[in-house]
Amino acid sequence: MPTLVCTGCSSSLGLLALSSFVSRIIASPPSAQWRILAAYRSTSLTAGQEELAKRCREHPDKLSLDWMTLDLLKLSSVEAFARRVKEALKEEEGVDVLFINAAMYNMGARTVDLGGAAWTQEALVNHLSQHYLVQMLAPLLTRASANGLPRSRLVFTSSQLHTSIKSLDELAPRLKPSTTDHSSGKSRYAASKVAQLISARYWQRHFAAAKADARPVDVVTVSPGFVPTTGLTRDVPLLGRLLMRYILSLMPFAVSESEGAARLARTIPASPSDSDDALSSLLAELSKTDNPPLVFLAGPSTAPVPTVDEVRSGARGAVRGGVAEDLLARTEDDEMWKQVEWLLPSEDTLRSWAGATE
Structure with a gap:
């Protein structure tokens, strides 16, 4: 039984992307039953979550959906969520897709x-957790x-805003600030x-070096584009939210929620047979090369998947712009990677932080 674990899929783009995945499974010929373990932060399910759960219950031969609480502001909650995922699986089962979509933007x-x-x-919600x-x-x-994907997949929802960070020196004041550091919500x-x-x-690199x-x-990163109507703007003042919803959403550079969700959904394979689709083929081919670039998907959901040559040359499908392009x-x-080791705390360190904040 293949398993999809996802975060940030309880509302907005994430819920639409998950709904799209469910629709694909329901419409596909009978195959292995999918298990979906989806995180949500609230203490009760929304109407949208309830409706999606109902659709899944109507097709028990194709998929099941369990909503599990997760608060990415608490490392202890991350631990509890991981334990529940492990408890939901049998000893011989694994996670086929880990889709990480949750994010926070504070003014x-x-x-x-x-x-x-x-x-x-x-820093905590969008990275450390x-x-x-x-x-x-x-x-x-x-x-x-058994019946799982031949290659599992880890998907991160990213953003092209990363290009605005031009130097590693800009990271600490925005992620681990001193009392004298000041930053905008956009820069953080x-x-x-x-x-x-x-x-x-x-x-x-870790998985490439596995036994x-x-x-x-x-590992895939994907940008949904600039979607001004998502829940990510909940902390923006009312006037700003109205501006984004009714003015910026009409701009040619803006992306609709349905299109943004489609860009996310295309990163999730629907069945073992999807291993022959263009994205899976690209990832498999890249894995055969030395030090393959990190795939970064951006642009319309209907655009062709980049080729291996395009990704390796940076023409399309790779991380471009800002300090991230140089570092990755x-x-x-390299010395640059030593400068960001503080951003990659060990599991033991994060466990100790989780215990200290209980």
Whole structure:
């Protein structure tokens, strides 16, 4: 039974993307039944979540959906969510797709104490908690299971705003600020997305170096584009939200929620037979090359998947712009990577931080 674990799919783009995946499964010929373990932050389900759960219950031969609480502002909640995922699986089963879509954007700087240091909420939700979740579920991604995907997949929802961060020196003041550091919501969000790309690149290399008998894990990052009507703007003042919903949403550079969701949904394979689709083929081919670039999908959902040559040359389908492009192209022993080690705390460190904040 293939398993999809997803975060940030309880509303807006994530819920639409998950609904699209469910529709594909329902419409497809009978195959292996999918298990969906979806995270949500609230204490009760929304009408949209209830409706999706109802659709899944109507097709028990094709899929099941379990909503599980997760608050990415609390590392202890991340631990509890990971435990529930493990409990939902049989001993020989693994996670086939880990889809990480949750994000936070605050207008004002809000910090959380972790290990005696102040980290911004954007750093915690958009990066550290996600990195910790992957650490705990990594063994399940590499575990092959009957009727599962031949290659599992780790997907991060990214943002092209990362390009606004031009130097590594800009990260600490926006993610782990001192009392004298000041930053805008946009710059903190952008910095957190650079940190997330650093994590994605780290995991890509980690899984590439796994034992020969481990199931291969493909790592993909995807940008939904600028979608001004999502829940990400909930902290923006009312006038700003109205501007984005009724003015900016009409601009040619804006993306609708349905299109943004479609860009996310195309990263999730629907069945083992999807291993022959264009994206799966691209990832498999890239894995055969030395130090393959991290795939970064942007642009219309109907656009052809980039070719191997396009990704390797940076023409399309790769991380472009800002300090992230330079950093991710360098080998892991490069001095630049040593400068960002503070953004990749060990599982033991994150566990100690989780215990200290209980």
